[in-house]
Amino acid sequence: MVLSETIKFPVHWRVARISDFAKVKGGKRLPLGTALTSEPTDHPYIRVSDFKDGFVEKSGLQFVPDEVFPKIARYTISSSDIYISIVGTIGLIGRVGAELEGANLTENAAKICEIEPWVDTDYLKYFLRSQRGQEQIRALTVGSTQPKLALFRIGDIQIPIPPKGEQLWISQVLRNLDNKIRLIRQMNETLEGIAMAIFKSWFIDFDPVRAKSEGRQPAGMSKEIADLFPNNLSDCDVGQKPEGWCKCTLEDFAELNPESWSKSTAPEKIAYVDLSNTKWGVIESTTNYFWQDAPSRAQRVLRLGDSIVGTVRPGNGSYAIISEAGLTGSTGFAVLRPKTQEFTEFVYLAATAPENIERLAHLADGGAYPAVRPEVVAATSVTIPANRVIIEEFSKITRTLLNKIAENGRESRTLAGLRDALLPKLLSGEIKIKETEKQLEQVL
Numbered sequence: 001m002v003l004s005e006t007i008k009f010p011v012h013w014r015v016a017r018i019s020d021f022a023k024v025k026g027g028k029r030l031p032l033g034t035a036l037t038s039e040p041t042d043h044p045y046i047r048v049s050d051f052k053d054g055f056v057e058k059s060g061l062q063f064v065p066d067e068v069f070p071k072i073a074r075y076t077i078s079s080s081d082i083y084i085s086i087v088g089t090i091g092l093i094g095r096v097g098a099e100l101e102g103a104n105l106t107e108n109a110a111k112i113c114e115i116e117p118w119v120d121t122d123y124l125k126y127f128l129r130s131q132r133g134q135e136q137i138r139a140l141t142v143g144s145t146q147p148k149l150a151l152f153r154i155g156d157i158q159i160p161i162p163p164k165g166e167q168l169w170i171s172q173v174l175r176n177l178d179n180k181i182r183l184i185r186q187m188n189e190t191l192e193g194i195a196m197a198i199f200k201s202w203f204i205d206f207d208p209v210r211a212k213s214e215g216r217q218p219a220g221m222s223k224e225i226a227d228l229f230p231n232n233l234s235d236c237d238v239g240q241k242p243e244g245w246c247k248c249t250l251e252d253f254a255e256l257n258p259e260s261w262s263k264s265t266a267p268e269k270i271a272y273v274d275l276s277n278t279k280w281g282v283i284e285s286t287t288n289y290f291w292q293d294a295p296s297r298a299q300r301v302l303r304l305g306d307s308i309v310g311t312v313r314p315g316n317g318s319y320a321i322i323s324e325a326g327l328t329g330s331t332g333f334a335v336l337r338p339k340t341q342e343f344t345e346f347v348y349l350a351a352t353a354p355e356n357i358e359r360l361a362h363l364a365d366g367g368a369y370p371a372v373r374p375e376v377v378a379a380t381s382v383t384i385p386a387n388r389v390i391i392e393e394f395s396k397i398t399r400t401l402l403n404k405i406a407e408n409g410r411e412s413r414t415l416a417g418l419r420d421a422l423l424p425k426l427l428s429g430e431i432k433i434k435e436t437e438k439q440l441e442q443v444l
Helices: 121-129 131-140 164-203 207-213 341-351 354-363 374-378 389-427 433-441
Strands: 014-017 023-026 044-046 082-085 103-105 109-113 158-161 233-236 239-242 246-249 254-256 269-273 287-290 298-302 307-310 319-321 327-330 333-338 381-384
Touching (some): 082 121, 103 109, 121 158, 121 164, 121 389, 131 389, 164 207, 164 341, 164 381, 164 389, 298 333, 307 341, 327 333, 333 374, 341 389, 354 374
Parallel strands (some): 269 327
Antiparallel strands (some): 014 158, 082 109, 246 381, 254 333, 269 287, 298 327, 307 319, 307 333
């Protein structure tokens, strides 16, 4: 692919290959028999599943044991480098933050490093994420069963390079949008953390019951709601539970995979949700297909309020609650549809509690693509009150939080759409500084 034949840019810009101004180095496979740990050490291990929209998601990070790190100490990444996935989902591009300086990088990714000062690192990152950059990456990728981008091919990617001042301006425009998107995501992480903390307090740790048994008023709870909880815990076969509560599973609250498209019922077009675009409660993007062109896995009908939990590599956190109508999900999801609206938040938070995701990851088997059956997700054990009013009150409290998360998610996708629309125009020199600033003033 000759870049000048596929993209027009100002005549004062030059074209250079990555190998002209940077080096490309690979990550490192863990030593045979090494098991990563979720307990933090000084050595995070960044996998392709941790790559997000230009940055690394830290909530699911795994860590290299201290005694193993010396064996792979050379294969680290710096905040001044750019990472690129080279196996599986190819072409995920981004940078790590300063807090991940020196983290180990998976062998399924490479880093572009030692970048010459006449090329702005963020400008390079944004070009590689653009349509033109991704087209070149796809053209250089080989293999169908297991696609791979060889390290030496990365150096052949051609980059249109404006003067340094223009590079910095383009980077700043796009970074402002990315920063806004990231702030929204951080807010959503906080809101979901609050919702999950309430779920854990009420239905796992039984904090209100423990407080009442000790003669205390449950913290942060009105007397009317506190009165709904029993005063004592009783022994059971798995520890303790509130008096009068019972053990059951999510099957009592939700239907499993209730609808699937067939040739006769499928719409002409679908908006497809895949596991790779669904991470830790966020559907990052959807892909539009004509039904006849859609992947064979695009079968699950998704309705508002459904919870979707990835069954392939469940430890990767491919889960979310559906807050947008008209979506179609992969058969790689277990779809849990609440039997009544009041169960919506309870089902989602029970299915995606960290303890349950860890359980699913432990139960997954199958070699290269460890998975669990959807029935295993539906069989998630929960302890529930005889008085269902407690669940209704729980839903009222957490629904506000989850609705705000959904609203923020829509704003984030709007900003991402603006960024992605601006990207090719900025990188071709098609629009100028003043035009872009006017557009951004309306959204930032």
